[in-house]
Amino acid sequence: MNQMTKFINLWDNKKTSTVFLHTKEGIKEIPYKWYFCVKKDDAVNHRKLFEDLYDRDLVDFEDEKTGWIKVYVAYQKKENVLTEIRPIMTTYEDDLPLWKRFLVDEDLELDLDQKILYFDIETDDLKRGIIPGSERIVSIAAINNENEEFFYSDIKNEKKILEWFIDLQQKHHILSGWHSEGFDLVAIKRRCDKYELPFGCMITEWSAKDMGGLDSVRKTGKERVRPLTFNHIDLMQKMKELHYRDTELIKKVRSFGLEAVSSVILGKHKVDLKGETIYNLARKKPDLLKEYNLQDVRLLKELDDKLHIIRQKLIEHWVCGARINDYTSHGKIDPYALREARKMGTRLLSKPNDLKEFVERRDDDRGKTKGDYAGGYVFEPIKGLHQNVHAFDFQSLYPSIIKTFNVSLDSYYESLGDHNMNEMIVMPTGALFSKKTQGVIPKIIQNILDQRDQIRKVEMMKYKKDSEEYLSLHYRQYAFKVLANSMYGIMGASFSRYYKRELAEGITLTGQYLLKTVSEFIEGKGYTRIYGDTDSLFVTSKVLFDPNALAQEIDSFLQRHLEEKFNANKGHLHLNYEASYKRFILVAKKKYIGETEKGEIKIVGLEVKKRDTLPKAEQWQREIIDLLLHSKQVSMNNFIDWAKLKLGEVFEGKLKKEDLVFQKRLSRETEDYGGTGKNGRKIPIPRHARIAIKLKEKHNESIDKLNLYSAGSYIPFVIIDEEDMENGSIHADEFKGQYDTYYYWSACYDPSKRILQAVFPEYDWDKITPQKPRKTRARTTTPSVNQQALRLQQIHTPESIQERGNRVSSKSNDTRKTVCKKKFIIPF
DNA sequence: GCGTACCGGCTACCA
DNA sequence: ACTGGTAGCCGGTACGCG
Numbered sequence A: 001m002n003q004m005t006k007f008i009n010l011w012d013n014k015k016t017s018t019v020f021l022h023t024k025e026g027i028k029e030i031p032y033k034w035y036f037c038v039k040k041d042d043a044v045n046h047r048k049l050f051e052d053l054y055d056r057d058l059v060d061f062e063d064e065k066t067g068w069i070k071v072y073v074a075y076q077k078k079e080n081v082l083t084e085i086r087p088i089m090t091t092y093e094d095d096l097p098l099w100k101r102f103l104v105d106e107d108l109e110l111d112l113d114q115k116i117l118y119f120d121i122e123t124d125d126l127k128r129g130i131i132p133g134s135e136r137i138v139s140i141a142a143i144n145n146e147n148e149e150f151f152y153s154d155i156k157n158e159k160k161i162l163e164w165f166i167d168l169q170q171k172h173h174i175l176s177g178w179h180s181e182g183f184d185l186v187a188i189k190r191r192c193d194k195y196e197l198p199f200g201c202m203i204t205e206w207s208a209k210d211m212g213g214l215d216s217v218r219k220t221g222k223e224r225v226r227p228l229t230f231n232h233i234d235l236m237q238k239m240k241e242l243h244y245r246d247t248e249l250i251k252k253v254r255s256f257g258l259e260a261v262s263s264v265i266l267g268k269h270k271v272d273l274k275g276e277t278i279y280n281l282a283r284k285k286p287d288l289l290k291e292y293n294l295q296d297v298r299l300l301k302e303l304d305d306k307l308h309i310i311r312q313k314l315i316e317h318w319v320c321g322a323r324i325n326d327y328t329s330h331g332k333i334d335p336y337a338l339r340e341a342r343k344m345g346t347r348l349l350s351k352p353n354d355l356k357e358f359v360e361r362r363d364d365d366r367g368k369t370k371g372d373y374a375g376g377y378v379f380e381p382i383k384g385l386h387q388n389v390h391a392f393d394f395q396s397l398y399p400s401i402i403k404t405f406n407v408s409l410d411s412y413y414e415s416l417g418d419h420n421m422n423e424m425i426v427m428p429t430g431a432l433f434s435k436k437t438q439g440v441i442p443k444i445i446q447n448i449l450d451q452r453d454q455i456r457k458v459e460m461m462k463y464k465k466d467s468e469e470y471l472s473l474h475y476r477q478y479a480f481k482v483l484a485n486s487m488y489g490i491m492g493a494s495f496s497r498y499y500k501r502e503l504a505e506g507i508t509l510t511g512q513y514l515l516k517t518v519s520e521f522i523e524g525k526g527y528t529r530i531y532g533d534t535d536s537l538f539v540t541s542k543v544l545f546d547p548n549a550l551a552q553e554i555d556s557f558l559q560r561h562l563e564e565k566f567n568a569n570k571g572h573l574h575l576n577y578e579a580s581y582k583r584f585i586l587v588a589k590k591k592y593i594g595e596t597e598k599g600e601i602k603i604v605g606l607e608v609k610k611r612d613t614l615p616k617a618e619q620w621q622r623e624i625i626d627l628l629l630h631s632k633q634v635s636m637n638n639f640i641d642w643a644k645l646k647l648g649e650v651f652e653g654k655l656k657k658e659d660l661v662f663q664k665r666l667s668r669e670t671e672d673y674g675g676t677g678k679n680g681r682k683i684p685i686p687r688h689a690r691i692a693i694k695l696k697e698k699h700n701e702s703i704d705k706l707n708l709y710s711a712g713s714y715i716p717f718v719i720i721d722e723e724d725m726e727n728g729s730i731h732a733d734e735f736k737g738q739y740d741t742y743y744y745w746s747a748c749y750d751p752s753k754r755i756l757q758a759v760f761p762e763y764d765w766d767k768i769t770p771q772k773p774r775k776t777r778a779r780t781t782t783p784s785v786n787q788q789a790l791r792l793q794q795i796h797t798p799e800s801i802q803e804r805g806n807r808v809s810s811k812s813n814d815t816r817k818t819v820c821k822k823k824f825i826i827p828f
Numbered sequence B: 001g002c003g004t005a006c007c008g009g010c011t012a013c014c015a
Numbered sequence C: 001a002c003t004g005g006t007a008g009c010c011g012g013t014a015c016g017c018g
Helices: A040-045 A047-055 A075-085 A098-105 A158-170 A184-194 A235-243 A247-253 A258-265 A278-284 A286-307 A309-320 A329-343 A356-363 A397-405 A440-462 A468-491 A501-524 A547-566 A615-630 A636-651 A687-698 A703-709 A741-759 A782-796 A798-819
Strands: A005-007 A009-013 A018-023 A026-031 A035-039 A059-063 A068-073 A108-110 A116-123 A137-144 A149-153 A174-177 A201-205 A223-227 A231-234 A384-394 A424-426 A432-434 A528-533 A536-540 A575-588 A591-596 A601-604 A662-665 A714-719 A729-731
Touching: A005 A018, A009 A098, A018 A098, A035 A040, A035 A075, A040 A047, A040 A068, A047 A059, A047 A075, A068 A075, A098 A329, A108 A309, A116 A158, A116 A184, A116 A278, A116 A286, A137 A158, A137 A184, A137 A278, A137 A286, A149 A158, A149 A286, A158 A184, A174 A184, A174 A286, A184 A201, A184 A223, A223 A231, A231 A235, A231 A309, A235 A258, A235 A286, A235 A309, A247 A258, A258 A286, A278 A286, A286 A309, A309 A329, A309 A468, A329 A440, A329 A468, A384 A397, A384 A501, A384 A547, A384 A741, A397 A440, A397 A468, A397 A501, A440 A468, A468 A501, A501 A528, A501 A536, A501 A547, A528 A575, A536 A575, A547 A575, A575 A615, A575 A741, A591 A615, A601 A615, A615 A636, A615 A741, A636 A741, A662 A687, A687 A703, A687 A714, A687 A729
Parallel strands: A005 A108, A116 A174, A174 A231
Antiparallel strands: A009 A018, A018 A026, A035 A068, A059 A068, A116 A137, A137 A149, A201 A223, A384 A536, A384 A575, A424 A432, A528 A536, A575 A591, A591 A601, A662 A714, A714 A729
């Protein structure tokens, strides 16, 4: 076995064509020859072109003997050469920067044992708003993974602080801070620039959404740092990424500020400055500043010790063979796949160089357009309360489809040509893949899953569940799982070298086909499918049955079907029996509740799971769910009584401030709201943004308050008159006790109402809501009474209920159809 | 003049 | 720079009725 070189980091110098390799032995500068690849056949067919380039001293060649030619080019001249070759033949891996070429070709593995320095800076805070780098850094605190603490402060000589910090950084391998990518490092870099101190990073703009997190805050326009010669991990960023699905946690922390997170996770707090500014602290209370600054980094380290954020990240990058600083999904998969392909003796396509379309789409107003091709299929749910529901799901659906149908660019045939149908696997979309030669992507996925199985079934068995080794192995297998699942994603990403619409959509539509086919099979056996989404099916029956036996039956049907109908590879696609539910309530697509036989309650998609739900609405919804799941007899009249009781609560003014406060987040800076939409229409400004705009103007002079109204902050507000757009909603701090009863009634009741409507469709649950009195005198009198009478009359006839139901569903179907884009037609 | 249907933006979820 | 599908809220606008 070759001894792999353990690396800390690497980067390159394009001018000198050298790679800087940072290992425990230091930083070595290594000259490296850059190349791209072409197919040997293509090269032979255009011998003249290459001879010409060779004569002009631009290129050199190496025959890899595997059907590929390496074309060596001086890195600086690559564009000249490529513009001549690209129009004539397909080039492979021509987009790799030098360091990446090196990383993929040499035997390198990430060093897992790296010295970590948790750090935090404090800056003057005299001016309003926080613009990183605009004010003096007064102190920096740090702690390393061996618990050594460091602190340096100097209000007269900022340069000294920076020099001290750079020296400290060089004694460690990883810098880690809280929101340091968007703040601390930006500030340090700016201040270093001011004193012409070298700090190995550059400042760029956020180009995409702030991944994970309290979902996507677009940070376009804001700056961040791209570290180059040192490793950096933004703990906040990574924490968001790892926990963004944990709505319980997010609801608890509300914001990802260090104070909020450490108080929830550690039960510890930042030092309370009681309104004192850093400016004053630095000058008058240096001891308190030191304590404050150090406490932050202690919290950082404790958070990481508890959550293993950096450890998990190191393992993830080690598995991918990627640099620490390349943290995007694509940035991690790409080196892994390139390396695997090289080991298999093949090469991957270059990134599409015509990105015009993509760039246009990205720059098109605020976001990218979604829905370039069809995705998963969602069955129309049979709404209501069901008993004995069994859930089945496909095991890793998309990776399994890739293996089953051999989905890969190098095994894909645009047409049959002179091949025999027996040599082909046919997708339900009609796409053809080689039956004989396994493509690179399925091979890679197979390797990934084999390694994951090896870890889970062999390695992990050797250790106790609470041991360090076990945990590390767990992170390793998880990294493999994520890798396997991301392969489909990059095949659908138009900027990537793996992109092919036909393949990405082939995978999703095959998923649709399989889900529908299995559903039909189950229904053919007399069972009822009540719902299904992408890879899952929920099944019930009037008679008791053994779900395991059914799963077996389905599986053998599936294998036969795949082989006979598509000539596909057997044994990869399996439908698993997942769980059974005593009671199961289907409210809408992607919204359901189930109670398993063990008494575990699973709530999916409902308002109780959403962080923008009013606490009162959540409380009511929980009450309803509990009653529906646990009442011995579920009687409609009880729920009507329940609703009437709640009605009183709201209209008698019993709601308290905490029941009324909405928390909505500013998704962008206040100035950026409004404007004109695609169709030349004005984009309405949401209520919470209107409040923020107003208050921002009002508090123009107050420093600390302004930060409350910048992108990402939550605005707490109460609605006192829904119809008054200008003054109808107020900041929670200005709440005096008055609220819009009608508005809050529906805000609290509607989420529960929708469940009740699903379970008892025969009753008109809107009837409970009183008619809202009209504002002007003319409107309050006779017409409203007449209307209400008319309304009640209409509602009570069974036909009208039927009609309303139909209208609603047909309407939503219509919208769905218009929303749906062009699809491949599946021939079945 | 008023009420409603419809549409697009937006957020937050599910897979 | 991983994907699409969906509910539900909101405000603006077009349109049809009286």
